[in-house]
Amino acid sequence: xxxxxxxxxxxPVCVSAEESITTVIDRDRYDVEIVHLGEARERIAEAESKGxxxxxxxxxxxxxxxxxxxxxxxxxxx
Amino acid sequence: xxxxxxxxxxxPVCVSAEESITTVIDRDRYDVEIVHLGEARERIAEAESKGxxxxxxxxxxxxxxxxxxxxxxxxxxx
Numbered sequence: 001x002x003x004x005x006x007x008x009x010x011x012p013v014c015v016s017a018e019e020s021i022t023t024v025i026d027r028d029r030y031d032v033e034i035v036h037l038g039e040a041r042e043r044i045a046e047a048e049s050k051g052x053x054x055x056x057x058x059x060x061x062x063x064x065x066x067x068x069x070x071x072x073x074x075x076x077x078x
Numbered sequence: 079x080x081x082x083x084x085x086x087x088x089x090p091v092c093v094s095a096e097e098s099i100t101t102v103i104d105r106d107r108y109d110v111e112i113v114h115l116g117e118a119r120e121r122i123a124e125a126e127s128k129g130x131x132x133x134x135x136x137x138x139x140x141x142x143x144x145x146x147x148x149x150x151x152x153x154x155x156x
Binding site: 004016017024028 | 094102
């Protein structure tokens with residue numbers, strides 16, 4: 001199994017993207033971890049280190065995919 | 079099988095996103111059509127009607143997911 005991480009901040013755009021991504025991704029090959037950066041604030045630095053500049057974003061196979069636009073990381077950090 | 083459509087314009091961001099999306103998506107449940115709007119210009123209106131405002135974008139399950147940013151549809155239309 002490979003890992004995929006979906007970072008979000010609970011925004012409507014995030015919720016919609018989460019539903020789509022967790023539906024289409026092949027769960028037989030990928031473990032998908034959902035991380036709410038508004039709650040798990042200690043993981044903001046980790047997300048930024050992976051190149052996440054806005055949420056929602058999916059990090060998978062070494063790629064960072066920003067999916068639509070909910071909020072910038074600056075807004076997430078408040 | 080459900081259909082998913084990946085619209086792109088051949089840009090580097092598009093190619094990278096295409097690799098990621100076509101890798102992670104569950105091919106047992108989704109038929110993925112790749113549409114190069116720079117070549118299939120007759121499908122630009124179709125993409126816009128689905129809410130695509132930039133490429134690359136994935137339309138799946140009634141949702142339009144803009145994945146990173148390669149080019150605006152205005153640029154694609156030239």
